[in-house]
Amino acid sequence: MNTTTTTTTATRAEYCVVACAEAWRGAGEILASPMGTIPSIGARLARLTFSPDLLLTDGEALLMGDVPALGAPSGVTEGWLPYRQHLALVASGRRHVMMGASQLDRHGNQNISCIGAWDRPKRQLLGVRGAPVNTLNNPTSYWVPRHSTRVFVEKVDMVSGVGYDRAAAAGPSATRYHRIPRVISDLGVFDFETPDRTMRLRSLHPGVTAGQVREATGFALTVPDDVPYTREPTAEELRLIREVIDPNGLREREVPAP
Secondary structure (H helix, E strand, O other): OOOOOOOOOOOHHHHHHHHHHHOOOOOOOOEEEEOOHHHHHHHHHHHHOOOOOOEOEOOOOEEEOOOOOOOOOOOOEEEEOOHHHHHHHHHHOOEEEEEOOOEEOOOOOEEOOEEEEOOEEEEEOOOOOOHHHHHHHOOEEEEEOOOOOOOEOOOOOOOOEOOHHHHHHHOHHHHOOOOOOOEEEOOEEEEOOOOOOOOEEEEEOOOOOHHHHHHOOOOOOEOOOOOOEOOOOOHHHHHHHHHHHOOOOHHHHHOOOO
């Protein structure tokens, strides 16, 4: 097990940005739909470096031809993407969305709808929204800025995004395009590349131990014998993050320094 602390100039938030960007490596000409500050920075970093064909939107109805700083308007319009065309992209699988999750279980089932029993929830959340369509039609990753047992649970209170076990139970029509490439949190990167398609620790962010991850996870997580660290950002990537994409440091608000 790799437990040595790595000294680096990158912050925890910047490791998270790089991990999110890696989810779109080699994606080709597909639409990136990042939800959250750090996933948005990650998608823009991927576009500016190793995934130049990635499509980005302004969050409304335009495809951006440039990569403006977070919160700044786009100056170059590449195309028109109204809601109906956005839905067509979803159904055709030409999108990789990175959603948030109020709860996630070992199989990748996600909940953003409610906490507690359906007939008497303790808390009402966003609602199911587009999560089922996302997970059954195009790659869907997840971003969790605060890794805890409240989020990583044995069983979600309600299934919004479909996990590997439920997709398999539904049959070929559900599994054909179903894929959860990554789960990224402030502690590490996770995937489902195990024989039973349950969650596995893929990498630790520097300064984090496997023990910390286990303690913050509410189910038995697959942990390989030798877990690598999330890769170091290059000097150019750090420059792009700090000076071009997020000069106001919004990333550090989403994931403060530990």
